[in-house]
Amino acid sequence: MYVVLVYDISQSENGQKRWSRVFKICKKYLSHIQNSVFEGEISKVQLVQLQQELKPYVDKDLDSVIIFKSRHERWLDKEFWGKEEDKTSFLI
C-alpha cells in the first residue's frame, strides 16, 4: 500500500533526540519529502514493523503521528510547491 506519514514531536521531554530517532526509523522504510513528512510504498508487515519501532519514541501525551493509507498510489495526486527534500529514501 501507499502511505503518507506525518509526525509532530514535541520539543519537551528530550524531544530533539526523539525527533531524530523517529526521523531515522521512518527513513528506513519511506521517502523523506518534507521536514516531518514521509511517503512511499510499504507492505502491511513492514508498516507494523515501522509502528513497533516508532512506539518507544512517540509520547502519546506530547506527540502525534498520522498515517494516511491508500491502496494505490494512483488514488492520490500530489502537488508540490517550493523546495524539495533529499530523495535518499531507504538509506540512513
Next chain:
Amino acid sequence: MYVVLVYDISQSENGQKRWSRVFKICKKYLSHIQNSVFEGEISKVQLVQLQQELKPYVDKDLDSVIIFKSRHERWLDKEFWGKEEDKTSFLI
C-alpha cells in the same frame, strides 16, 4: 475532493509571520489535524482560491507545501496516534 495539506515554512525571512499567515489561510478552508497538517473536503474552485491566497506567503526557495488529493475520502484510511489538535475547522 478530499485533500491533505502539509507545509514547512522556514524560520528565516520573517518566517514566523509567514507561518502564521499560512496557518490562518489553511484554517479557513480545512481542518487542522497536526502542527503543520490540514485535511478536509474541498472543491476545485476552493482549492484554487486557497492556493492563490497562500502564494504571497510561500517562498519557493525556502518553504514547501505539499497537497495530496484524493477523489474520495474513503480511498484514504487514517491512523492517528498521540495528541489530537483542535477541531475548530472553518473558523479563524
